[in-house]
Amino acid sequence: MRITNAYCIVTSPGRNFVTLKIVTDEGVYGIGDATLNGRELAVESYLTDHVIPCLIGRDPHQIEDIWQYLYKGAYWRRGPVTMSAIAAVDTALWDIKAKAANMPLYQLLGGKSRDGVMVYSHANGRDIEEAMDRVAQYQEKGFKAIRVQAGVPGLDKVYGVPKGGSYEPAIRATTPDESLWATEPYLDFAPKLFEAARDRFGWDLHLLHDVHHRLTPIEAARLGKALEPYRLFWMEDPTPAENQEAFKLIRQHTVTPVATGEVFNSIHDCRELIQNQLIDYIRATIVHAGGITHLRRIAALAELYQVRTGFHGATDLSPVCMGAALHFDSWVPNFGIQEYMIHAPETDAVFPHAYSFKDGYMHPGEAPGHGVDIDEELAKKYPYTQAYLPVARLRDGSMWDW
Numbered sequence: 429m430r431i432t433n434a435y436c437i438v439t440s441p442g443r444n445f446v447t448l449k450i451v452t453d454e455g456v457y458g459i460g461d462a463t464l465n466g467r468e469l470a471v472e473s474y475l476t477d478h479v480i481p482c483l484i485g486r487d488p489h490q491i492e493d494i495w496q497y498l499y500k501g502a503y504w505r506r507g508p509v510t511m512s513a514i515a516a517v518d519t520a521l522w523d524i525k526a527k528a529a530n531m532p533l534y535q536l537l538g539g540k541s542r543d544g545v546m547v548y549s550h551a552n553g554r555d556i557e558e559a560m561d562r563v564a565q566y567q568e569k570g571f572k573a574i575r576v577q578a579g580v581p582g583l584d585k586v587y588g589v590p591k592g593g594s595y596e597p598a599i600r601a602t603t604p605d606e607s608l609w610a611t612e613p614y615l616d617f618a619p620k621l622f623e624a625a626r627d628r629f630g631w632d633l634h635l636l637h638d639v640h641h642r643l644t645p646i647e648a649a650r651l652g653k654a655l656e657p658y659r660l661f662w663m664e665d666p667t668p669a670e671n672q673e674a675f676k677l678i679r680q681h682t683v684t685p686v687a688t689g690e691v692f693n694s695i696h697d698c699r700e701l702i703q704n705q706l707i708d709y710i711r712a713t714i715v716h717a718g719g720i721t722h723l724r725r726i727a728a729l730a731e732l733y734q735v736r737t738g739f740h741g742a743t744d745l746s747p748v749c750m751g752a753a754l755h756f757d758s759w760v761p762n763f764g765i766q767e768y769m770i771h772a773p774e775t776d777a778v779f780p781h782a783y784s785f786k787d788g789y790m791h792p793g794e795a796p797g798h799g800v801d802i803d804e805e806l807a808k809k810y811p812y813t814q815a816y817l818p819v820a821r822l823r824d825g826s827m828w829d830w
Contacts, residue, residue: 429452429524441774450488478513491721514718547573552589555581563625576637604816637664639666672700672701702733703733711739712740715746734762747781754791
């Protein structure tokens with residue numbers, strides 16, 4: 429078997445996605461997600477101009493060698509563009525290998541470790557009352573774990589809170605939207621949000637919260653301690669993780685579990701966090717962390733230190749990434765939870781898939797490969813539209829972490 433063709437499909441059924449399709453001389457093809465939210469065309473160019481020409485004629489079964497070739501051979505290693513491009517190739521090759529073996533991807537990885545993949549979704553509200561109503565809606569849908577975010581009094585635009593309808597942070601515009609942030613009112617407000625959640629929903633529901641890199645380490649420690657009475661499943665991205673040692677300060681002051689890593693690109697971004705047991709969940713994604721091949725290494729390192737997986741799964745990842753992640757989740761021994769934001773109907777139509785949701789759990793399906801395809805003709809009806817993630821500023825106008 430040889431690779432005879434490969435090309436990118438850029439489409440925007442509700443939001444922008446980049447998909448790589450690799451075709452072989454035996455008619456078997458595979459697809460991989462190459463979406464980098466707000467920088468989609470950078471990955472598309474990297475693949476089209478630099479990677480695809482190097483794939484033609486290669487044996488698609490040599491996944492490890494091709495991964496090393498693209499990682500070591502580029503000289504300029506890591507980074508979100510490079511690793512997203514490698515991930516797209518890697519996911520497509522695993523899709524091909526599993527299809528050629530006529531088995532679902534999880535079987536090729538080693539078989540299932542669990543009967544279902546527990547997932548969580550997002551309950552967002554402009555205030556506590558609206559957030560609680562959204563929690564109730566997701567609980568009625570069967571979710572056993574729910575991330576809760578609410579507007580902070582005095583702040584007009586807050587991370588995780590939609591202006592209307594479902595939450596999608598990428599705004600279709602020629603420049604990024606700007607939001608306002610102030611730490612003090614947030615730190616006072618967040619415990620009240622989860623006190624209300626426990627009062628209304630009790631203790632059988634897993635509650636999660638995303639801080640989105642907004643706090644300094646000592647502020648994150650204060651928040652974690654304040655949230656301890658409400659027994660969160662995790663506190664996500666409490667502070668920027670470039671300085672991995674910063675998490676030591678958080679760990680010294682709170683037992684609230686910590687999750688981080690959705691912006692990580694390689695094992696080196698989280699190595700110290702895992703080895704020093706400074707986090708409880710690693711959230712790196714297949715599309716941004718080098719694909720299935722590299723994420724297996726991250727998960728294996730995490731398993732040694734009892735750190736579990738909790739992969740990013742927002743709508744900035746296409747159903748291709750979700751399908752691959754669910755097969756990975758079904759197999760990986762140290763699974764924790766999987767984020768699952770429901771895609772728009774237009775997205776689901778462009779990306780027909782075998783995975784399904786029932787009673788709080790996702791199931792990858794039994795289709796050969798990762799079980800997700802792309803309707804290329806339908807994709808053409810949704811042309812790329814420039815979109816940006818917002819930026820955050822403090823009240824005095826200075827830039828802050830988003």
